[in-house]
Amino acid sequence: MKPLLKTEALEIRTATAQLVQPLSIALYPGRVLTIIGETGSGKSLFAQGIVGNLPPGLHARGRVEFGTGFSEEGRAGGRQALWGRDIAVLPQEPWLSLDPTMRALGQVSETYRYVRGTGAEASHRLARQDMARMGLEHAEAKFPFQLSGGMAQRLAFAATHAGGAQIMIADEPTKGLDSARIGEVVELLQAGLANGGALLIITHNIEVARRLGGDVMIMHKGKVVESGSAEQVLSRPAQEYTRQLLDADPKRWAPRSRPIFTNEAVVQVNDLAVARGGHTLFEGLSFKTRRGEIVGVTGPSGCGKSTLGDVILGLMNAREGTVTTQAGAPRVAFQKLYQDPVAAFPPSVTLARNLTDLVSLHRLDSSRIDVLLQRLRLEPSLLNRLPGNVSGGELQRFSLLRVLLLKPVFIFADEPSSRLDLITQQEMIELLVETARENATAVLLVSHDEALIDAVSDQRIRLGSLNPSTNTAEHADTLTRLQPYPRVKRA
Template identity: 40%
Template sequence: MFSKLKIINLSIFTDNKILLENINLVIKQGEPLVLLGESGSGKSLIIDAVMGSLDSKLNLKGEIFLDDLDLLRLSNKQRRALWGKKIALLPQEPSRALDPTMKIVNQVSEVHQYIHKRGKRKSYKHSLKDLKDVSLDSFEDSYPFELSGGMCQRLTIAITHASNAQVLLADEPTKGLDQALCKSVAKRLNKEINDNRLLLVVTHDIEVAKYIKGTLGVIVDGKLVEYNTHKNIFTNPQHLYTKKLLQSDSSNWEIEKAKESSQILIEAKNISKTYGENKLYENLYITLKKGEITSIVGKSGCGKSTLGDILLGIKKPTKGKIITSILSPIQLQKIYQDPPSAFLPHQTLLEGFEDFIKLHKLCMHMLYDWFNKMKLDRELLNRKPSEVSGGQLQRMAIIRVLLLKPSIIFADEITSRLDPITQQEIIYLLVDIVKKEQLSLLLITHDLQIAQKISNKIIQL
């Protein structure tokens, strides 16, 4: 069992840009490390460097030791031999980690079979327990595409836990989860600590950082600006960014709601939806009006995204009727919960946006204007979707929808990948757009507090 992970003077850079600069960190048994920071600050690059999965286009300097094992001197084959057995990764994007063709119980079971060398029957039994621990035992025969984003996140947690590795790297482990499940995940992570595993958590979720007590680091623009005990940073933050971060909770937001309207764009009558014997809801009556914000709130897996898809005509209700005054389908736009699903993985982002702008007869300067408003560097356009952070990709997905000037936007958990400061900026921007453009915003969120701050109507499932 490893007792210490030590990162010494770690720098990561391209030919013309420093992404991380002289990072020094120590993780010990019983002393987990949580890294807080905004999207794109370089937090996840540290996990990639430890894991050995850093993009080959990036340069690295420094040292990383697991006790006396010098990770950076190992060959790629030797690094991969540690994966799952010694070092386990809880990935930021479940969609990139899960096999869409395999039932979820089998995806957990194969960890027990191939990592722990258990027989099929014992592996199956262990996998059911792992799924039960994340409240997915009743979905054992489901495929990932049949689960919500939050449920897929829980599935990756179950798979990672099943590996029983000595080092656990958790990259944004609670995005897209409601508060109760966030606490459950934090409790699970604390159990890993009690089992003497080395734990590194990268997150923008302040609540998760509060639950996991150990050392806390704050990263801004690739630099470690604070590094202290959990207690000292929360009670006496020193850096201006840290102070701003801790004050950015949605309970402190001051925002004027959009004015109520009488013009109905979509009317849903007596909507019911069932999957087999599972009844999500029945006899719902909902209207989406011009210039208003409607939020759908509820726990992971309760059918929030499905209801949004029904309202936009992407899915059909089991019963009921949808009446719309929207004449063109292009006026109905969805911002997906899973940003990578909205972009072609083999294209650079610039190529994708150029195709999009050409198709819809738009201008590139409109794209650059939105990049400025979203505080995104144009240099990111030269990368592929997998080469930017989840939060950066989410902002680009929002931009692509806004370029079309739709009448209705269905925003599915659009802030779950954003740090609290960026989250506040994006929500304020969207509310302002709703007011100015008189569009209708349908927001799916697990955060009731945000819904209460900005919504004209709230649907709780």
């Protein structure tokens, strides 16, 4: 059987350094290859080298071949003619693959029409079916900026999948999704394999790798340290690094002691009701977040988790209820860690300049930058790069560094580890918790990972989009259902 995709000694380099060591793979019809590894290990760069869309300053050596008979050197650019039709690419950041000026339905239907040549009426019908399957039937007329991160990821997947390419390269296709939506994406990926396609997937989600099966490669610092069947590598790893990666799963984290908080509330929410686009997301929500306390928020995609944080930060208004913040604290003391770090950094300014400007504007201690770089395992050389030229996980850690420089009293952390591998996620979350305890910083932590929230949170908030009145708050091990409250206007 002839492989649909083959690489021969494909390596990724700068002018002076080798970032990914020569790597040869063969991907056959109906097969999946999953690449797992730490953030910055070279997984995404290898995939970009295959596709032919490496960032400026990087280039590929070696050879790339496709089952159609197409073959070229890694440096060449002829592969771009295959994009969409023979090889589909789902990038890590959905905002990089979505047109910000086009409504959601059009993004999917135009793929059917202009890539597959389907008629206009059939394209719209098929696009609606795809969006309904992904739980996006109510988002057809929305623009990407009106969608949550998880909804945008599902839309990007639907638009990419509609092209019908035999080879799909998916970089973190399930990040930012709840367990139900992850299952739907896995089923769609498996359907493509059943039709004779092949899948190269990059993921930090060990469970996704197990469910997809096939072959798994573990990458570390630009080279493959272990490879084999998914069952073998993920159940009986031979290398110590692979074992460390698996042990960093939040399900295996040691339980933490939960302190009793008796100090003042940094944020107090009373009888909050929030609607978006005429749809009520939640109502009757009340809770306090005290100094040094970690409050975890969970719920399905689109239920209002990110919106809750935006209301607390004053970025949008609630329909009803009040939000009271710590008296005397300046606005800059209330910070947000964005779910999509790309949207939080100016694209044409280096990371070094970004941090320098922040230090200058707020008269901060610049010596803390080096300390935080070391704690977050960020190479100082990355400071000279633009945000688009570092990995999503590295950029998310720079987001945390920037927030910690400001010594905030409150951090709204919106899926802060969704782009991180398990090892780096554990280190980042531990640093966030340590910082909260040491500096008496209140944290509202949003995540789809129930195990992660169980491991670190002192209080739980559960939101659900199907019935807004069933939202619940949980403190310690006691679950309390929120009862209807008299409706009041926001103060």
